[in-house]
Amino acid sequence: MRDSQKILAAWDAYSDEHTDLDGWPYDDHAYGMRKNQRDADTAEAFETLRYGARHLLATAETQLAQLPDNTVQSRWFYQLDVLHTALDRLDELHEQWLLTRDALTTTAKPGTVEFDDALAEHHAQSWSYLDDWATHGKVLREVNTAARKARSPLVPTQALATARRTAARK
Template sequence: MTAPEPNAPPLHAALTRHDRAAGRLRDFSDALAHRLPGSWNAATKAPFAYSPTYADAMDRLWDHNHVEWALLNFAQEEAALLDGPDKELLIVLPRPRRPGQFLVAALAPPGLTGTLHLHHAPDGIAVPADPARAAAAIERRFLPRYRQAVATVRGPALEEAHLLAQEALAEWDAISDSLCDEHGVPLDEDAYGARQVQRDAEAWTPFETFLFHGPAAIHDAQAALTTLTFPATTTGRWSHQLRELNGALAEGTRIRDDWDTYLADILNHRTGPGRWRAFNNALETRNAEAWHAITTFIDFTPVLHAIHDAERQQAQERKVSAARAAAARARSTTAAATPKRGTRLPTHAAPTPPSWLPAPPHTPGR
């Protein structure tokens, strides 16, 4: 999904006079953030239409229903973004033609493209302008569907991210030798540095996918590892690789959070032509600082898939064994209840009369 062209025909006016009341969306989103479970933060973006935030929202919008329709057909003067405790990112808009209602939808996790983005979208919902009722509706009707969608795409998204990071590293390995002499010294420092910057940027994008999905994926793998019946050498190796991934996750998260704050400060407080130069320089430094964590992600992410496959295989084996055991028990029970051919069934003797009954009269001569 792409943002409309700047010269596109004018869109419909999205907001009624009541909706344009100053601070209405800001007050609503702030109150909503305080009522949602966990720690949520709200930020209001105004003006919103055709801004960089709008373009990013259009690219990442995880909705193919009302919210997509509202963004494509109405010039939204403002929008709010809600940042959740597990890096959820929700967008809140006034609902066009429905005063007193808002639309809430999710922005897709980093790196989600193609069919994963298209077929698993947890479409947004309309909520009332009362923050308490809106928070209850989001918690009950939307967040469970969102989390289920994230869990569904987690494995495929990590596989795709790992492949992209491997490709970035392979391209660098293929070209880096040609940029150096036989002693490994760069022939042209500028050309070598520019290609290194490109490598870091290409690898950072899939690494962000790992930063989002990694905590849950590693947690699930560690839990599964305790149930697997494998040799100690195998489980020990997998446990070590999970610890390495955890370290890369912690390092990458720290780098991302530190630099996000610094990058936001550049955008919010600097002006003039040096603003974007400082921003791009900061991005390059962030990506380079994360390179060690990125290579750890490339080296050890396959353990997540190995543990998942082993868990699934052993679960299937247990299911087959249980089915065989149940069938064997059923056969043994049937065999015990069915008499063998040629076996004479016991005849039942007449019941013995109780001792308190009088003896039958004796008839002489009989």
């Protein structure tokens, strides 16, 4: 997620320097090429997270359900929902990419226009969902941190107080 945030920051800097005040690129071709690179880099950065993403979401939801209400930020529910939706859509787009890739001619290999254009289109379709992960993914750390700091729901407050008094007497 940090890599995705760095990629987005680099893109924002590039876009600011290479567009006019209305947001129109000075050089459409160069801008498009750089945008394709941003999309590909973001997709690559997410690959290390992709296969564990559902587990991370499930863990965060379990932790969130066990947190005391006064430690929960309401935005966490929204952010986890955004991540779920984005991951579902990314999975759908990945399946579509596999079908598209399999339908390419036998001469379409990485480095050929046919393959590279199809892959660039896939990355462009995926980018906004990958951006959702870069933007909202920090909620996973926030919920985990809150869960680690919270008292365990398995230890009643009375038992904890008694254990502390006993330890203090020794």
